[in-house]
Each structure stands twice: as C-alpha cells, then as structure tokens.
Amino acid sequence: MSDEPIKLAESMTAVPRDHAGVLGHTCEHHGCGKVAGWGFARPRSEPHWFCFEHRADGDRYL
Numbered sequence: 001m002s003d004e005p006i007k008l009a010e011s012m013t014a015v016p017r018d019h020a021g022v023l024g025h026t027c028e029h030h031g032c033g034k035v036a037g038w039g040f041a042r043p044r045s046e047p048h049w050f051c052f053e054h055r056a057d058g059d060r061y062l
C-alpha cells in the first residue's frame with residue numbers, strides 16, 4: 001500500500017512577495033499609503049497611483 005504525499009497546487013502557496021518592490025508606488029488616497037497597483041495617467045501628465053481599494057479615485061485623472 002503506497003502512502004504518497006499529496007502535492008498541493010503551487011498557486012495555493014505562491015505569494016506575490018515581490019509585488020511592492022517591483023511596483024514601487026503607493027496609493028495617493030489621503031491617509032492610505034498602501035501599495036498601488038493601478039496607475040492612471042493622461043498623455044503628457046504625471047501618473048497617479050492608487051491601491052485596489054481606491055482605484056476608483058484614479059478615474060478622475062483620466
């Protein structure tokens with residue numbers, strides 16, 4: 001009787017640990033300061049960055 005260990009799916013343990021370091025942006029929402037994964041910018045304008053929670057704030061810059 002074999003007793004092989006069950007291999008969990010890698011997606012269950014994979015953590016985006018380099019996320020913040022790669023992006024290097026923080027949310028511009030007042031008092032937030034989280035890692036911003038969403039950038040909003042018009043041509044010839046400074047981009048504005050927001051986190052997942054406040055990404056709706058970026059719509060005003062588009």
Ligand SMILES: [Zn+2]
Pocket residue numbers: 027028029032033034050051052053054
């Ligand atoms: Zn935010």
